[in-house]
Amino acid sequence: MNPIRDPHELAGEYVLGTLDAAQRREVALALRDDAALRAAVAAWEERLLPLVSLAEPVVPSAALWVRIERSTLPPARPEAPVARWWNALGLWRGLAAGGFAAAAIMAVVVGVRVQAPASPAYMVVLAQPQSMAPGWIVRVNDSRMLRLEPLVRTEVPAQKALQLWTKADGWKGPVSLGLVTPGQPFEVRLDKLPPLQPNQLFEITLEPANGSPIGRPTGPILFIGRAVKTM
Template sequence: MNNTPDELASEYVLGTLPAEQRSEVEQRLMHDAELRAAVDAWEQRLLPLTALAEPVPPSAQLWRRIQRSVAGPDEATVPWWNLLALWRGLAGAGLVTTLVLAALLLTRPPNTEPSFVVVLVAPQSQAPGWVIQASNDQQIQLIPLGVMEVPADKALQFWTKGDGWQGPVSLGLVKPGQTLSVPLDKLPPLSANQLFELTLEDPRGSPTGKPTGPIQAIGRAVKVL
């Protein structure tokens, strides 16, 4: 069969592929960014059809089974308030936000448009890695808080997506440890809750124009009064 990636993705998401082809697609999804983007788009298109299946209340044991499996065998469950990474991350993010806000307060001329600040944290540890500050709608600055390790054959790519946008937009490649100024003149004005993230991509950037690699840092825009 000479299926285009989009046709293959559509039948994979629809569910009509036989077992062998399903596992082939799942293998390819790990490294084939074009196919992955096509699958993501089809998942979004067809998702509302899940509402056609009537909800069925699960039996009382199901949650207990899940809970046991999540806790793992004999593994003592650490309650969330004892998670060091969580508090370390929150404390770090709080401190950084304070410093950025203080800097903005001191440097910003009064009576300008509301501006935005974003703290980008590592998804797992919540450790802050970068901050973004925008003192106007036209330009943002991405400021590193340290030097992030990036594998030699990879690059960091900077993305943003506002609520209601079709998809994320690339803001270009970022060198670890360097401050980057990005003009936003071709994009809609910054808005509260706008998503920013850095992903690991090929040295020349994502081949699909959409993020494909693991997220290194992520955060959302917060309005500063």
């Protein structure tokens, strides 16, 4: 296994099943002796497990029931290893159908280091409006603490700043959550706002250095996304 690979990124790709067969075998062998890699894989499993709830139930086909019935018969050869939840095709189809998988999964795998925050109640992937390339990820946990994490380095012109906004259905307008430092995590409590709602809008705009002077966005939208409830 290539020692240059980031073990956290490698563990994420292993959990998501995006490695090729040879790479998966290498990681599987390394897991026997590498405690740090095992911990990273376990952390990714726990981190991505809430996404299972986003997949819509699928009615099994008649052919699937036949295969299930056959599988209850004594096996003629050794059974294949049990597939783990992240390899479930129905799960990823369900996520993709909601337009969530492409941005959220790639964003998490490529850009976010494994850590152990509280289980998020909501997740938002903020992507560029045109290319849909993910740039930031938002998590809001049970204690109403919002954490914004960068996935890429955003270049900001001189005398300009990034400002984070949110707006739920029924609000008169967006509410500022504060100025964001490019490439740095950002945390803010949401105690003064109503409870978050599914599909609540979040966006980052380019504003004057001290923020919008009128209390609402004035500059272009750089990143935008909507909240998905994960628990």
